[in-house]
Amino acid sequence: MNDISNKNTQDTITIAILLYDNVVLQDFAGPIEVFDKAQNLTKGKYKTFTVGLKSKEIHTENNHLKIIADYTLDNFPKSDYIIIPGASMSVIKELIKDESLTSFIKKENVSPKIKIVSVCTASYLLANAGILDGKKATTHYFVADDFEKRFPKIQLVRNVRFVDEEKIITSSGVTSGIDAALHIVGRHSGEMIQGMINRALQYTYGQNETWPVAPQGMRYRSEKQTN
């Protein structure tokens, strides 16, 4: 709530949040909230904007929220981080077929300065683009078995909120996007600012967390159509 400036003079960090129809609201709202608080606490070091995949008008999952994104994929400003939130597996399956998204992810990954962050099932989009091959990654624990089977070149990490492979950060289910964002703020602004945001959100930040085996009926299998 207060303005407490960051002692380190550093460049602005720009964060693009990719939005698309049927995206899960909490997957991107958590990171935006963290970077918003970080912006307040650092006198504007963090700049976040939203980018619509196909158009500026975005409807979140089940049509719950109609959002007007700041930019589209064609015209968004250069950014340091690209955050890709998740969706239900039926939506992710459709996005995997979208060549423009796959080539966008590949292209952004080539740039040495850009970091890509997935939340929840969006790890499938990165995996599908091949940019996680040979790396460690995580995803929602409901889909972890399927992910591991489908992408044998990726080393799946379980029981973590996020995996940081420097250039690519993958986070696990839904609210773990908050932890990944807090991790990024910690990297650039230190533990004090990170802790202040943690307390401002009344959230308990953490990287390691054990989840049970996904319960029967909630476990995703690629051969089964789920929504």
Next chain:
Amino acid sequence: MNDISNKNTQDTITIAILLYDNVVLQDFAGPIEVFDKAQNLTKGKYKTFTVGLKSKEIHTENNHLKIIADYTLDNFPKSDYIIIPGASMSVIKELIKDESLTSFIKKENVSPKIKIVSVCTASYLLANAGILDGKKATTHYFVADDFEKRFPKIQLVRNVRFVDEEKIITSSGVTSGIDAALHIVGRHSGEMIQGMINRALQYTYGQNETWPVAPQGMRYRSEKQTN
């Protein structure tokens, strides 16, 4: 992710989310996400919509997200729950002066079927309307001392994620709106559905939680202008 119908045949539960300019995104995104998952799991028992206080176009805190609300205060459908998310104290101070909001809260509270839920600093709006007098309530721990001093007729409860006074539910800081929403789903659909949403969000639901005394510089005092 799956459709698991609720065994109890019950009426639809309609939830209005009140939005206004400079509202904190996470305060309402968490509850929407919970009710969205509840809707999936109960074959549509939960119906959530957004209501703009002054207009349909809403800009969240720091202008991060532009949202088009479903309704405005003048024309929104009858609802069982009205969720009021919070904002920074400077925004709350302005909202307290808004007679139309205060009389709206008072009027809705008179209706015996309507339940009002505040997230974070929105407890000030309910307290200001007088509907919490003689009741227990909570708010963000940063502002708890100020709240207690300002509203001596309300019994402040610390170290909880939410307080349920049947007709009014108040929750503490930002992410605790998720817990309040999970509590509501538990009330209407039972612990199994509540637990499934908990796991789907990879979130750890809880009511009791100890927070330290708000750190110096983060503690809100009404005489000091904070943002």
